[in-house]
Amino acid sequence: MYTLPGNAYIFAIFILFQGFLVLLVLFLFIDKFFSTRKHRLEADLVKQDAFKQALKELGAAKTKAQQIIKDAQISAADIISKSEYISASTQKNLDDGINNLVKRQELEIIKIIDSFNAELKSEFDKERITTLSGFKTIFQEVKDASIKQLSSFNDILTNSSLDAEGSLKAQASEHLEEMRLRLKVYEEAKTKEIQDKLFSVLLAVNKNFFSQTMTIDDHEDLVIKLFRDAALKETLGL
Amino acid sequence: MIEMSKFYEMHRYFKTIENTKTFLSDITKAETGLFKQAPEESRLLNDFDHKYSKLFLNMDIDLSKKDKLTRYFSEIKEYFASLNCMHLTLAFSPSDRFLDTLQTILTSSVGFPPVFDVSVDPIAIGGVIIDYNGKYLDLSLNKLLDRYFMEHKNAILSGL
Numbered sequence: 001m002y003t004l005p006g007n008a009y010i011f012a013i014f015i016l017f018q019g020f021l022v023l024l025v026l027f028l029f030i031d032k033f034f035s036t037r038k039h040r041l042e043a044d045l046v047k048q049d050a051f052k053q054a055l056k057e058l059g060a061a062k063t064k065a066q067q068i069i070k071d072a073q074i075s076a077a078d079i080i081s082k083s084e085y086i087s088a089s090t091q092k093n094l095d096d097g098i099n100n101l102v103k104r105q106e107l108e109i110i111k112i113i114d115s116f117n118a119e120l121k122s123e124f125d126k127e128r129i130t131t132l133s134g135f136k137t138i139f140q141e142v143k144d145a146s147i148k149q150l151s152s153f154n155d156i157l158t159n160s161s162l163d164a165e166g167s168l169k170a171q172a173s174e175h176l177e178e179m180r181l182r183l184k185v186y187e188e189a190k191t192k193e194i195q196d197k198l199f200s201v202l203l204a205v206n207k208n209f210f211s212q213t214m215t216i217d218d219h220e221d222l223v224i225k226l227f228r229d230a231a232l233k234e235t236l237g238l
Numbered sequence: 239m240i241e242m243s244k245f246y247e248m249h250r251y252f253k254t255i256e257n258t259k260t261f262l263s264d265i266t267k268a269e270t271g272l273f274k275q276a277p278e279e280s281r282l283l284n285d286f287d288h289k290y291s292k293l294f295l296n297m298d299i300d301l302s303k304k305d306k307l308t309r310y311f312s313e314i315k316e317y318f319a320s321l322n323c324m325h326l327t328l329a330f331s332p333s334d335r336f337l338d339t340l341q342t343i344l345t346s347s348v349g350f351p352p353v354f355d356v357s358v359d360p361i362a363i364g365g366v367i368i369d370y371n372g373k374y375l376d377l378s379l380n381k382l383l384d385r386y387f388m389e390h391k392n393a394i395l396s397g398l
Contacts, residue, residue, distance in 0.1 A: 195395050202394065203387045210379050211329065211363045219330045220339075223366045226377050227343050236373050238347035 240313050244297040248314075249351040251293050253337040258318050258353060264289060265311045272308060323355040324348075327367035327378070331358055 214222075226232055252258040264286055271282025287294075287301050294301050299310055324344075326332075332354075341351040352370075364379035387394065 199387070199391065199395060203383060206387075207363050207380060207383055210383070211360065214329075214364050216330055216333070219328070219364055220332070220336045222364055222379075223328065224336075224339055224343065226366060227340055232368075232375070232377070233347050235375055236368060236370055238344065 240297070240299070240310065240317075244299075245314075245317050246350040247296050248293065249341070249353050251290075253334065253341060253351075253354060255323050255353060255355040258321070261290070262315060262318055265314060269308065269311050272304060321353060322371065324352045325355045325357070325369035327357045327359050327362055327369075329358070329360050329362040329364050329378070332356060 248261075252261055267282055268286035271279045271286075273279075274282065283301070283304075291301065301307065337354060337356075340354070345351045362378035362380050363383070365377045365382065367378050367381075368375045
């Protein structure tokens with residue numbers, strides 16, 4: 001029977017141990033490889049969902065902002081239409097002014113939201129967001145900033161509307177002053193008209209008085225007196 | 239030829255242009271009678287004579303001289319056709335007495351008794367509007383009152 005020398009056992013055990021370690025490392029490596037890939041896939045899915053959700057939220061914010069703008073525009077138009085002292089041309093100018101203001105602000109809010117979209121996408125691309133909680137943090141920040149911006153924009157719109165209303169009131173007041181002046185001129189003209197009418201009536205009454213009270217003798221005496229007047233004869237070249 | 243002073247005598251009879259028109263119309267009828275046979279001729283001339291005998295007597299015109307009548311009538315018509323009347327606008331219908339007084343007043347100034355062309359217009363109220371020899375003079379009460387009121391307008395309005 002063949003027997004191994006004492007050192008050979010030790011060597012064989014060492015080889016087997018090494019083989020086990022290699023297998024173990026290999027196993028661990030394979031396990032790690034698959035595990036990381038799975039994790040990345042999961043993270044990607046989460047990111048995709050989160051990105052979709054972020055876009056959805058931002059879309060809603062955009063719609064809300066547009067609604068705020070529309071409401072402000074309607075409100076401004078309502079104020080304009082109720083201003084009785086504003087002429088058609090002034091009303092049109094104010095309408096155009098409000099429309100331009102709203103268009104400018106609409107573009108501004110769309111720019112802000114689009115900028116957030118780009119920022120969010122950049123965060124994903126830079127792999128700064130790797131976990132759901134990370135995304136949630138970023139999204140919350142974006143959402144807070146968006147709400148803050150919207151709120152600020154709402155304030156701008158409200159102030160603009162108030163400014164527009166104030167401007168309208170100022171214009172209405174200006175028109176009121178103009179109306180007062182016109183009224184004054186009208187009153188003066190009317191007073192003059194009434195005075196002229198009274199004057200005409202008084203004259204007509206006097207004429208009527210003479211024509212009613214004069215007898216034929218009065219008439220004849222008056223004409224004879226006139227013809228006796230030397231000045232009359234001179235005027236007629238007699 | 240009828241003398242001018244005799245024409246002026248006619249003015250005493252015909253103070254207005256309306257009177258002269260009637261006179262001229264009667265002359266035309268009398269002229270027609272001259273070319274008619276009797277008794278039509280006699281009737282027309284007698285009517286004329288009856289109506290104007292006194293006038294023609296004052297003018298020393300003998301209406302019985304039928305051979306001269308045509309010439310007289312022609313001269314009279316020519317005279318009145320060219321007569322320059324004094325146009326008066328009055329607020330009343332003037333009486334003969336009134337027109338007579340006016341003629342008397344004006345005779346010395348005009349040189350002869352003027353014949354009046356009278357229009358009645360109540361708008362004048364009183365007084366007279368004279369249009370004579372291209373001169374116009376409004377002495378109506380209507381004009382006088384208008385002028386008075388306009389001159390005193392402010393005082394009248396302040397008293398209202």
